[in-house]
Amino acid sequence: MANNDSPFLTTGEKVRNFLGIAILVSLIAHVAVTPLFPDLAHPKDAEKVQKVTVDKTHVKPPPTPPPPTPTPPPTPTPPPKVETPPPKQEQKPPTPIIHVQKLNNNNSGGSSTNLVVNTKGTENLTAPGSKATGPPATAPPTQAPQCAVPFQDATVNQKADVNTPQSAVDAGAVPATVVVEVTIDASGNPVAAKISQSGNNMALDREAKRAAMTSSYHPKIVNCKKVTGDYLFQVDFTND
Numbered sequence: 001m002a003n004n005d006s007p008f009l010t011t012g013e014k015v016r017n018f019l020g021i022a023i024l025v026s027l028i029a030h031v032a033v034t035p036l037f038p039d040l041a042h043p044k045d046a047e048k049v050q051k052v053t054v055d056k057t058h059v060k061p062p063p064t065p066p067p068p069t070p071t072p073p074p075t076p077t078p079p080p081k082v083e084t085p086p087p088k089q090e091q092k093p094p095t096p097i098i099h100v101q102k103l104n105n106n107n108s109g110g111s112s113t114n115l116v117v118n119t120k121g122t123e124n125l126t127a128p129g130s131k132a133t134g135p136p137a138t139a140p141p142t143q144a145p146q147c148a149v150p151f152q153d154a155t156v157n158q159k160a161d162v163n164t165p166q167s168a169v170d171a172g173a174v175p176a177t178v179v180v181e182v183t184i185d186a187s188g189n190p191v192a193a194k195i196s197q198s199g200n201n202m203a204l205d206r207e208a209k210r211a212a213m214t215s216s217y218h219p220k221i222v223n224c225k226k227v228t229g230d231y232l233f234q235v236d237f238t239n240d
Helices: 011-033 043-047 166-170 202-214
Strands: 097-104 111-118 155-158 176-184 190-197 216-218 220-222 225-227 229-237
Touching: 155 229, 166 202, 176 202, 176 216, 190 202, 202 229
Parallel strands: none
Antiparallel strands: 097 111, 155 216, 176 190, 176 229, 220 225
């Protein structure tokens, strides 16, 4: 056991004395330093932010932007100038030139005056009883046609009877249409024939060509003359 009456300090007592001295020194230092640094005493006051109250009634609205400058309208293009043609000057008719000629009258022995007016391109006018100096202008006579019908294509006069071949009916080739081009001479007689549109059946084409060559025709007429021409002879075959 330790003796409390010992004149020497123990280790625990030394530590406690040292801590007490340190705390006392720190307090003294704090008291001495605080007047020099006032912000350390009230650190929160330095961090306060001043609040500014804004009175909305006195706030001026932002200025209204000026209206945009209107775009000037485009300058209209002036219409092209139309030059007015000068007024036409009326041409005055030429002044007739009057020639007075004295003619001897053989019957009475005296003299008479013949008045001749020359109008430069117009007919000559003479006094009554005198002869005209130039023949009057006459229109050329109109040529009458030499015939009643000067132009006409070849036409059929009387068609021959057409018989539908039974073979074409049995083959189902009818109804059908065949066109034959017939050459007609100046006398109206058929001289040649060829198929222009076939009926897709030999019997039908042969019967149509026969009917075309046995029909009678009127020839083609050109300038009142009968000439050779062509005629399209059409045959329609049916089941009837």
